[in-house]
Amino acid sequence: MRKLLSFVLLFVSLLSQAQSPFQAAIDTRSKAIAPKLIEWRRHIHQNPELGNREFKTQQYIANHLRSLGIEVTLLAKTGVLGVLKGGKPGPVIALRADIDGLPVKERVDVPYKSTVTADYMGTPVSVMHACGHDTHTSILMGTAEVLAGMKKDIAGTVKFFFQPAEEGPPADEEGGAPLMIKEGVMDNPKVDAVFGLHISSSLEIGEIKYKSGSMMASSDWFTIKVKGKQTHGSTPWTGIDPIVVGTQIINNLQTIVSRQQDLTVAPVVITVGKFHSGVRANIIPEVAELEGTIRTLDSKMQKDVHQKIRQVAQNVAEAWGAEVDVFIDTKTLVTYNDPALVAAMVPSLEKAAGKSHVTPGIWTTGAEDFSFFGEKAPAFFFNLGGMPKGTDPAKAAPHHTPDFYLDDSMLDVGVKAFCNIVFDYPGVKK
Secondary structure, eight states, X not given: OHHHHHHHHHHXXXXXXXXXXTHHHHHHHHHHTHHHHHHHHHHHHHSOOOTTOOHHHHHHHHHXXXXXXXXXXXXXXXXXXXXXXXXXXXXXXEEEEEOOOBSOOOOOOOTTOOOOEEEEXXXXXXXXXXXXXXXXXXXXXXXXXXXXXXXXXXXXXXXXXXXXXXXXXXTTSOOHHHHHHHTTTTTTTTOSEEEEEEEEEEEETTOEEEOXXXXXXXXXXXXXXXXXBOEETTOGGGSBOHHHHHHHHHHHHHHHXXXXXXXXXXXXXXXXXXXXXXXXXXXXXXXXXXXXXXXXXXXXXXXXXXXXXXXXXXHHXXXXXXXXXXXXXXXXXXXXXXXXXXXXXXXXXXXXXXXXXXXXXXXXXXXXXXXXXXXTSOEEEEEEEEXXXXXXXXXXXXXXXXXXXXXXXXXXXXXXXXXXXXXXXXXXXX
């Protein structure tokens, strides 16, 4: 059945390169709501909320969808599911936006600057949309408005996923895409294909980049606890130093990347970001704790790296007479774009941005929990430009930083992309 789907998608991609009878209406309606997109985005930007705490954002979105006559369900703590049934029979298409902010203090001096504070894991923090989720939300709200106005012409059903906690829920809570899936967003009716986008601060506005196959890395977080034997710092031979053992583990973890993985298949990153141990300069402590992240772009390599990390930590600890426990928590899977779906839908993106502004890109070691939706149905995730024209990409502030900045003057390109996808998708049932 997959081969049949690929054949039909390829055939439809050739047909969809021609002007859609609905493209002019999509372009006109998207341009007309461009001022609203900016208004919504800046309101959300000025009122950011952390993952699983997006209560006001949830209501803001839900009220908008209800005003359009779209069926609304609140789920996954602070998420929103909108369902729009078209006037004709056809497939079920899902479009996704993430809605959460980050514990970052904004430094950019704009009129809609965030001054919001909140509690993050027991600590008061500033909150900012430092990854562009405010633009994703605005774009999907706009897409819903355009499509609701063209409801009678839509073949099939469109599901709008406004997903909380993409950056991760609080440590003791469920959240994000896995909870959305657990609560049934991919079913009743069953989704045939799911699409998402991510704005980029280093890609010029009006541009779209995509990649077939593996696009974004899996993300695993690990903790390695080393138990040694506490002693006086003046007599290290009477104890087992967990700090020395921990440093040896860190050094050896890098040989997994440089000597044990075939980097011609896909890149691998292992980063230790935290190292906790000790209370006094003259005491060798009993315990050291390392925390880090693993990024892979191949699911087989992901499993292999997990096994290698456990093996390295265990062997190093044994060599020193220490004990070790390794915990690995998978945060996301590899974000994988179905090649047949990509081939079929790229012409839809070209209608939105212009053929010369849609180009293939390379994979990234950033991660996305959109990847979980791709386990349930063919998926396509792409990047939309948010960098002001003429800016040097090397000087654009990265995502997750206080100086992160987006030009929101061309968000309608994202709306047109989503709308064209809905009208161009061939409607093949698996």
